[in-house]
Amino acid sequence: MYLTKKSRLLKDPHDIRMCDNSASSSVVFVGIPWDGAVAGRPGARLGPAKIRTAFCNLPKRVDVEDLGDVDVVIGDPAETWQRVEKTFRSLKDRQQILVAGGDHSVTPYVYRGLSEGRKISYVVLDAHFDLRTVSEGLTSGMATRLVKESGGDIPITVIGIREWSNPSYMFSLADKMGIEYYTIEQVHKLGLEEVADRVYQQHKNYKAYLSIDIDVVDPAFAPGVNAPSPGGLTSxxxxxxxSHLSKALRPIAVDTVEVSPPYDVGDITSNLAAVLLYTSIWSR
Amino acid sequence: MYLTKKSRLLKDPHDIRMCDNSASSSVVFVGIPWDGAVAGRPGARLGPAKIRTAFCNLPKRVDVEDLGDVDVVIGDPAETWQRVEKTFRSLKDRQQILVAGGDHSVTPYVYRGLSEGRKISYVVLDAHFDLRTVSEGLTSGMATRLVKESGGDIPITVIGIREWSNPSYMFSLADKMGIEYYTIEQVHKLGLEEVADRVYQQHKNYKAYLSIDIDVVDPAFAPGVNAPSPGGLTSxxxxxxxSHLSKALRPIAVDTVEVSPPYDVGDITSNLAAVLLYTSIWSR
Amino acid sequence: MYLTKKSRLLKDPHDIRMCDNSASSSVVFVGIPWDGAVAGRPGARLGPAKIRTAFCNLPKRVDVEDLGDVDVVIGDPAETWQRVEKTFRSLKDRQQILVAGGDHSVTPYVYRGLSEGRKISYVVLDAHFDLRTVSEGLTSGMATRLVKESGGDIPITVIGIREWSNPSYMFSLADKMGIEYYTIEQVHKLGLEEVADRVYQQHKNYKAYLSIDIDVVDPAFAPGVNAPSPGGLTSxxxxxxxSHLSKALRPIAVDTVEVSPPYDVGDITSNLAAVLLYTSIWSR
Amino acid sequence: MYLTKKSRLLKDPHDIRMCDNSASSSVVFVGIPWDGAVAGRPGARLGPAKIRTAFCNLPKRVDVEDLGDVDVVIGDPAETWQRVEKTFRSLKDRQQILVAGGDHSVTPYVYRGLSEGRKISYVVLDAHFDLRTVSEGLTSGMATRLVKESGGDIPITVIGIREWSNPSYMFSLADKMGIEYYTIEQVHKLGLEEVADRVYQQHKNYKAYLSIDIDVVDPAFAPGVNAPSPGGLTSxxxxxxxSHLSKALRPIAVDTVEVSPPYDVGDITSNLAAVLLYTSIWSR
Amino acid sequence: MYLTKKSRLLKDPHDIRMCDNSASSSVVFVGIPWDGAVAGRPGARLGPAKIRTAFCNLPKRVDVEDLGDVDVVIGDPAETWQRVEKTFRSLKDRQQILVAGGDHSVTPYVYRGLSEGRKISYVVLDAHFDLRTVSEGLTSGMATRLVKESGGDIPITVIGIREWSNPSYMFSLADKMGIEYYTIEQVHKLGLEEVADRVYQQHKNYKAYLSIDIDVVDPAFAPGVNAPSPGGLTSxxxxxxxSHLSKALRPIAVDTVEVSPPYDVGDITSNLAAVLLYTSIWSR
Amino acid sequence: MYLTKKSRLLKDPHDIRMCDNSASSSVVFVGIPWDGAVAGRPGARLGPAKIRTAFCNLPKRVDVEDLGDVDVVIGDPAETWQRVEKTFRSLKDRQQILVAGGDHSVTPYVYRGLSEGRKISYVVLDAHFDLRTVSEGLTSGMATRLVKESGGDIPITVIGIREWSNPSYMFSLADKMGIEYYTIEQVHKLGLEEVADRVYQQHKNYKAYLSIDIDVVDPAFAPGVNAPSPGGLTSxxxxxxxSHLSKALRPIAVDTVEVSPPYDVGDITSNLAAVLLYTSIWSR
Ligand SMILES: [Mn+2]
Ligand SMILES: [Mn+2]
Ligand SMILES: [Mn+2]
Ligand SMILES: [Mn+2]
Ligand SMILES: [Mn+2]
Ligand SMILES: [Mn+2]
Ligand SMILES: [Mn+2]
Ligand SMILES: [Mn+2]
Ligand SMILES: [Mn+2]
Ligand SMILES: [Mn+2]
Ligand SMILES: [Mn+2]
Ligand SMILES: [Mn+2]
Structure with missing residues (x-):
């Protein structure tokens, strides 16, 4: 019989993929299949499955332990977020945690779990400030506000803000809240290295959390998102x-959020998220 | 100046569309942009907008009053369902109510609102029984169970069941609960008129509610759904x-649910839902 | 060298395709790349190229002469229609003419060209009556009216009318104009053979023109159209x-119109149009 | 921690899926990720993965053992087919074998493996005769010919032939080779039960192999194929x-072939193939 | 009752969108749903509806008055263009006019309407020169030529020319006509600010019209166009x-043309056009 | 009659397209419709047809002779590659050969045919090293290795390598084999001109072959490929x-490979490949 449970058509014996070795590791991968806070286009619950597939298919020998997904509860955000927080509290001794979201509302609870008993600074790549307050209901556009409320006087930096995709009051609000930000034009003018260096200077005395809202990327490279905004970063x-931020800051956790497969084209958004998670592993 | 706020390119003065007359009417149209109970592929929150556009674009002069959408609360199913129930309680004197969902979880609350103080029988077109009980979380696959629990000893009929898309225990459960059903093979064998006639006989002494889970239709005709199942009805x-059921039963309300635009192709699912709602108006 | 201008990957020497023999024939194929009268979704100008490719790829040895496309003038409907009329006037001695539209506005001019000096009856498959009168501008929804105006007291039959896609006044107008029609429900009830037979009885004393507005087909089978309407014929x-109508009526011309490739999915609409044209060849 | 390797969002404890029990069974599932003989649109190599996912996700408790995929060799059809043949020779004592192709060229080798030392009759659903002889190269359009050459004087029946998608010489060739066939028009006229009954009469004294070329289905229901042909069966x-054929013939093997995911829309073709394989299990 | 005609799922009371205030303003928005001059892929008639939706959904409080669409006449370019011209003649006292096309053939008539009695210079972003002369029929590839013929000895600058998408004679013709142009390579070498500055120097003594043919953008960022050309600007x-040009030149009108929704992917082209119109408002 | 076999809707008499003049030329265009070595996502066999259409539609008057496609043999790589080699051996006196693949496995055989009796250096744009050795079967990921084995001690340069898409052992293997490479980060840092100049210095004493694996381009610009990798070159x-490499090196042949139309979006990948081939013609 010529039967195989792992039908890889490419027969290169040296081609070891990311998840071929499933051993325990100080670097872990966790999915959070949750999009219950999205007020616009849902679908990010399907992100972890796609990102994991792409991640595991990368032809790299790096030890990463896939812990599976947080067991979310459809329709119950409070319970789900509590589970997220508890889960990551139990993981806080791992060297680096890779998180595949899920909408951006999960980030503050990952952050809370990991920051129990310690100060963690927050760097987020996002087209949006995520500083909203809603009169009722939920939105994933509150992530930065909630991190701020949990973290206290930690440094917070948002990179990739699009002027046309944020209400005007947010800019002054960010200033008032002591949140540093770089608009996409500033990134364009300063250059990636200068931005990375400034962020490093700001955060170097902290353990850092790096959150990547994939809508920081232009919709040409990342069409599969809840809230696309033109003018974004290229892939x-x-x-x-x-890569710069990870090498410099050695973040204890990195997430990619807001990947919405129903709106993706040829899986390029989830593939990019997977490569970003790989790239962020500073210990490799 | 040659400016128009209503840029219709077809200049046929006799071409009056469904919503050109916005006057008060005994027939009303309500949307429920909610998909918070879907455990699989979300997107039905975007159904009402698409169905309304298609409905209003039908070239028919029928008096229908568009009441807008129920003001749902993202992330709060209990509050949302209560709002749905209260809204429809206040509408129960209208002759016929057309509802554009939304996932199937809204149907029991529309039903409750309308059945306050009276017995209403329930006819549902669906590939699934929707009799699930979940250990935690939500699913739109509980709709029939919840209607049954609200309605008491009313007749309930499910039409279009696919054997391959329902757990085996559901068939005996339906029998035990006194729920009549027609599998797609039975529909095929008996013919549409015979099925409609049998359902009429079963329900003729009741005011009826007609719920159309668009997944009763084959995915070729209705790709934009949460839980597609092959072998379904043609459009x-x-x-x-x-048409038969509406003429015979003169339902007090008809809903089309589970239309998920992110999974649709060329809007054929939402267009079909719109034509179904139009077709169901027995007073036209 | 192993170079070929006709790179057919299938190497079956018996596999002769429709257009492998380009000789003169009494059956001709003509395209009309024109969509200048469409008031809704344009694109039918791209129909002939797609239909021709699919038609020529059919694995059948039937003599058909491809005459190319009518040389239309973008932005000049009057000139274009005159060219259409003149072109088909010069072709009227061919035994059977296959026309790949183009929007439905070309049909009356093909008809006029061919009916010079003779009475030709008109059978049209369409979801719509096409009896509109517009106050200004154009629409392809006038085709039947214009044929009627050209043809005089010839029999006209429309098959496949959808009640929900035609203004109500059209039904009485059709009666007033002496136009026979079969709604899709009537086709469903009577059966295809009975309909074909009745049409034959009506038209048997005439040379007939058969026009196929591809929107008579359900959008599941023919998504690439200007004005899709659910509930249509299956492929x-x-x-x-x-097949029935062609064998019975031996039409002098058959057109497929309103195929709009930008809205097609996997070319299934243009492929169907091509097979319909092939099927209509009663001399094969 | 709330981590799960099997993140099922629906929390119905009674919802057991096809592959939740992975125990040994007399019914087996085998994939063949091979499309090396397709002369047109490749992609069927990706069929098994998609069909398996859909099959395993069916909410049914039937014992089926998933044996994985045949270990094919890209670029080496002879070796691959030999592996297919050997693999199925070793499986021939299983009660029923479900095969997810792959292009139709694998069927003759599955058939050979299973028919070693016994006569097996062949029933195939296909838009095409698959009786081609090529002057060089390969085609999946030879499957029926190769089965005939292996099987000898067994009954062979092809159901679903489209006149417009087969060269004319094939019809007389089929007659000459003693191959029974039903065109789609004949199926339409006779009805499914009559066809199934006639096939049963023809094959009842044999163990039967049932091959389902998914292109027998209309492209509206099965767009993801190599060689789509309109006018096909509905889902x-x-x-x-x-269902009829399986209950009557109790086939020892059933395959679904020519499912080409790159051309599919919303996975409806692979989902249909999965439901067909489930439906064919006569022992359930 | 909890009914709303404006079902916004995000409940942030500070989230005011562009068109929430519909008051009179010195900045106006006008659509022109016309693609009657396109010789290739039509669809731009559907641009205004999509661009308006995206524009109105921007979370910015800027006073813009939406005047609706020019009432075009399908099939009658002369009448349509006259209406365009008359409409904009009546608008010429507005501070800034935002135009959502439509194909590029409307630009010269907007320009004529606005330039009555005054000299207006012309800056156009385009992959193409649009200097064609056709022997018959229409093309949207004549826009620059027609502006030149109307405007006389005004400065004209074309930015973004692709060498591979323009006939060679166009380059010398542009020189002969005194039209300044920047190829995409020149833009690449000089940098955006240098180009903007040079254009400013050239036009600073004029009131300027800024026309944005969206095909100046690369098809990765703007797939929904009539004539895509690789190598274009990023979003x-x-x-x-x-932004630079608008701040410097304070144009009296800005149009975005050639957005063709049938060819768009996830509405990224119309979204980009909307953000460009917003960005061009120099008075905000 | 107004019939035309070449229905060009744009009536600009000066608009001459690439293939309007089909005369003999020192620059030739050859397609190779072959994807038999792809281990992942097939479809490149359909590349030549799409690339040719786009190439011939370019509005440029350059003399290029279209020789058609190599007559490949489905399922027989050895025979096909031999035909490729023989074909190009016979073409080696042409000044410049443009090749439209096909998967990358054809490049070594084009190279062999052209390098008979002379040393030709090899420059390849690719996200991948293509230095694989497989234990059985084929892959298009061996192209560079095979060229190296044929070419001997020629200079070989790979441009565009993505770290995340190549096994780690490949980097040291490339060094060991004397293969020069530029990762995408190096290209980013050095700049295009510096890279082009370094490559020129390395290859200037050789006749050069330039191979463009279209996956060197980012999937946003080139989604239609076998093995997409983010972070690539923009169009x-x-x-x-x-352009730089062609002007400097005056390559005797240029190929574009791995264009897979089934995975393309709006033909942007094949259009880009066509413009690349045009751009590479250093004699124009
Ligand atoms: Mn964001
Ligand atoms: Mn965010
Ligand atoms: Mn259902
Ligand atoms: Mn349901
Ligand atoms: Mn019609
Ligand atoms: Mn019509
Ligand atoms: Mn077949
Ligand atoms: Mn077959
Ligand atoms: Mn242009
Ligand atoms: Mn232009
Ligand atoms: Mn590559
Ligand atoms: Mn390669």
Whole structure:
């Protein structure tokens, strides 16, 4: 019989993929299949499955332990977020945690779990400030606000803000809240390395959390998102930026959020998220 | 100046569309942009907008009053369902109510609102029984169960069941619960008119509620759904069936649910839902 | 060298395709790349190229002469229609003419060209009556009216009318104009053969023109159209109907119109149009 | 921690899926990720993965053992087919074998493996005769010819032939080779049960192999194929036909071939193939 | 009752969108749903509806008055263009006019309407020169020529020319006609600011009209166009360029043309056009 | 009659397209419709047809002779590659050969045919090293290795390598084999002109072969490939790079390979390949 449970058509014996070795590791991969806070286009619950497939298919021998997905509860955000927080509290001794979201509302709870008993600074790549307050209901556009509320006087930096995709009041609000930000024009003018260096200077005395809202990338490179905004980073720019930031900051956790497969084209958004997670592994 | 706020390119003065007359009417149209109970592929929250556009674009002069959408609360199913129930309680004197969902979880609350103080029987077109009980979380696959629990000893009939898309225990459960059903093979064998006639006999002494889970239709005709199942009704069959049932039963309300635009192709699913709602207006 | 201008990957020497023999024939194929009268979704100008490719790729040895396309003038409907009329006037001695539209506005001019000096009856498969009068501008929804105006007291039959896609006044107008029609429900009830037979009885004393507005087919089978309407014929039904009508009526011309490639999915609409044209060749 | 390797969002404890029990069974599932003989649109190599996912996701408790995929060799058809043949020779004592192709060229080798030392009759659902002889190279359009050459004087029946998609010489060739066939028009006229019954009469004294070339289905229901042909079976018709044939013939093996995911829309073709394989299990 | 005609799922009371305030303003928005001059892929008639939706959904409080669409006449370019011209003649006292096309053939008539009695210079972003002369029929590739013929000895600058998408004679013709141009390579070498500055120097003594043929953008960022050409501007580059030009030149009108929704992917082209129009408002 | 076999809707008499003059030329165009070595996503066999259509539609008057396609043999790589080699051996006196693949496995055989009796250096744009050795079967990921084995001690340069898409052992293997490479980060840092100049210095004493694996381009610009990798060149960068390299090296042959139309979006990948081939013609 010529039967195989792992039908790889390419027969290169040296071609070891990311998840071929499933041993325990100090670097872990966790999915959070949750999009219950999205007020616009849902679908990010399907992100972890796609990102994991792409991640595991990368032809690299790096030890990463796939812990599976957080067991979310459809329709119950409070319970789900509590599970997220508890889960990551139990993981806080791992060297680096890779998180595949899920909408951006999960980030503050990952952050809370990991920051129990310690100060963690927050760097986020996002087209949006995520500083909203809603009169009722939920939105994933509150992530930065909630991190701020949990983290206290930690440094927070948002990179990739699009002027045309944020209400005007957000800019002054960010200033008032002490949140540093770089608009996409500033990134364009300063250059990726200068931005990365400034962020490093700001955060170097902290353990850092790096959150990547994939809508920081232009919709040409990342069509599969809840809230696309033109003028974003190219795929190469975001890869270089994440590489610089990861090497410099050695973040204890990195997430990619807001990947919405129903709106993706040829899986390019989830593939990019997977490569970003790989790129962020500073210990490799 | 040659400016128009209503840029219709076809200049046929006799071409009056469904919503050109926005006057008060005994027939009303309500949307429910909610998909918070879907455990699989979300997107039905975007159904009402698409169905309304297609409905309003039908070249028919029928008086229908568009009441807008129920003001749902993202992330709060209990509050949302209560709003749905209260809204329809206030509408129960209208002759016929057309509802554009939304996932199937809204149907029991529309039903509750309308059935306050009276017995209403329930006819549902669906590939699935929707009799699930979940250990935690939500699913739109509980709709029939919840209607049954609200309605008491009313007749309930499910039409279009696919054997391959329902757990085996559901068939005996339906029997135990006194729920009549027609599998797609039975519909095929009996013919649409015979099925419609049998359903009429079963329900003729009741005011009826007609719920159309668009997944009763084959995915070739209705790709934009949460839980597609092959072997379904053709678009013509579902139109004929709804026409027969509506003329016979004169339902007080008709809904089309589970239309998920992110998974649709060329809007054919939402267009079909719109034509089904039009077809169901027995007073036209 | 192993170079070939006709790179057919299938190497079956018996596999002769429709257009492998380009000789003169009494059956001709003509395209009309024109969509200048469409008031809704344009694109039918691209129909002839797609239909021709599919037609020529059919694995059948039937003599058909491809005459190319009518040389239309973008932005000048009057000139274009005159060219259409003159072109087909010069072709009227051919035994059977296959026309790949183009929007439905070309049909009256093909008809005029061919009916010079003789009475030709008109059978049209369409979801719509095409009896509109516009206050200004153009629409392809006038085709039947214009044929009627040209043809005089010839029999005209429309098959496949959808009640929900035609203004109500059209039904009485059709009666007033002496136009026979079969709604899709009537086709469903009577059966294809009965309809074909009745049409034959009506038209048997005339040379007939058969026009196929591809929107008579359900959008599941023919998504690439200007004005999709659910509840239509299946592909098999339309093939059987065209086969019956062609064998019975031996039409002097058959057109497929309103195929709009930008809205097609996997070319299934243009492929169906090509097979319909092939099926209509009563001399094969 | 709330981590799960099997993140099922629906929390119905009674919802057991096809592959939740992975125990040994007399019914087996085998994939063949091979499309090396396709002369047109490749992609069927990706069929098994998609069909398996859909099959395993069916909410049914039937014991089926997933044996994985045949270990094919890209670029080496002879070796691959030999592996297919050997693999199925070793499986021939299983009660029923479900095969997910792959292009139709694998069928003759599955057949050879299973028919070692016994006569097996052949029933195939296909738009095409698959009786081609090529002057060089390969085609999946030779499957029926190769089965005939292996099987000898067994009964062979092809159901679903489209006149417009087969060279004319094939019809007389089929007659000459003693191959029974039903065109799609004959299926339409006779009805599914009559066809199934006639096939049963023809094959009842044999163990039967049932091959389902998914292109027997209309492209509206099965767009993801190598060689689409309009006028085909609907999804419901093919399900009813396969159900009848399987119950009557109790085939020792059933395959679904020519499913080409790159050309699919919303996975409806692979989902249909999965339901067909499920439906064919006569022992359930 | 909890009914709303404006079902916004995000409940942020500070989230005011562009068109929430519909008051009179010195900045106006006008659509021109016309693609009657396109010789290739039509569809731009559907541009205004999509661009308006995206524009109105921007989370910015800027006073813009939406005047609706020019009432075009399908099939009658002369009448339509006259209406365009008359409409904009009546609008010429507005501070800034935002135009959502439509194909590029409307630009010369907007220009004529606005330039009555005054000299207006012309800056156009385009992959093409649009200097064609046709022997018959229409093309949207004549826009620059027609502006030149209307405007006389005004400065005209074309930015973004692709060498591979223009006939060679066009380059010398542009020189002969005194039309300044920047190829995409020149833009690449000089940089956006240098180009913007040079254009400013050339036009600073004039009131300027800024026309944005969206095909100046690369098809990765703007797939929904009539005539895509690779190597174009990125979305960020075009946003920066339009920002610079608008701030410097304070144009009296800005149009985005050639957006063809049937060819778009996820509405990214119409979204980009909307953000470009927003970005061009120099008075904000 | 107004019939035309070449229905060009644009009536600009000066608009001469690439293939309007089909005369003999020192520059030739050859397609190779072959994807038999792809281990992943097939479809490149359909590349030549799409690339040719786009190439011939370019509005440029350059003499190029279209020789058609190599007559490949489905399922027989050895025979096909031999035909490729023999074909190009017979073409080696042409000044410049443009090749439209096909998967990358054809390049070594084009190279062999052309390098008979002379040393030809090899420059390849690729996301991948293509230095694989497989234990059985084929892959198009061996192209560079096979060229190296044929070419001997010629200079070989790979441009565009993505770290995340190549096994780690490949980097040291490339060094060991004396293969020069530029990762995408190096290209980013050095700039296109510096890279082109370094490559020129390395190859200037050789006749050069330039191979363009279209996956060197980012999937946003080139989604239609077998093995997409994010972070790639933009369309403009690859055009500039190919322009520099072609002008400097005056390559005797240029190929574009791995264009897979089934995975393309709006034909942007094949259009880009066509413009690249045009751009590479250094004699124009
Ligand atoms: Mn964001
Ligand atoms: Mn965010
Ligand atoms: Mn259902
Ligand atoms: Mn349901
Ligand atoms: Mn019609
Ligand atoms: Mn019509
Ligand atoms: Mn077949
Ligand atoms: Mn077959
Ligand atoms: Mn242009
Ligand atoms: Mn232009
Ligand atoms: Mn590559
Ligand atoms: Mn390669």
């Amino acid at each position: 190469r720019e975001v890869l270089i930026l994440v | 013509r069959e579902v139109l004929i069936l709804v | 098999r039904e339309v093939l059987i109907l065209v | 419901r018709e093919v399900l009813i036909l396969v | 960020r580059e075009v946003l920066i360029l339009v | 403009r960068e690859v055009l500039i790079l190919v």
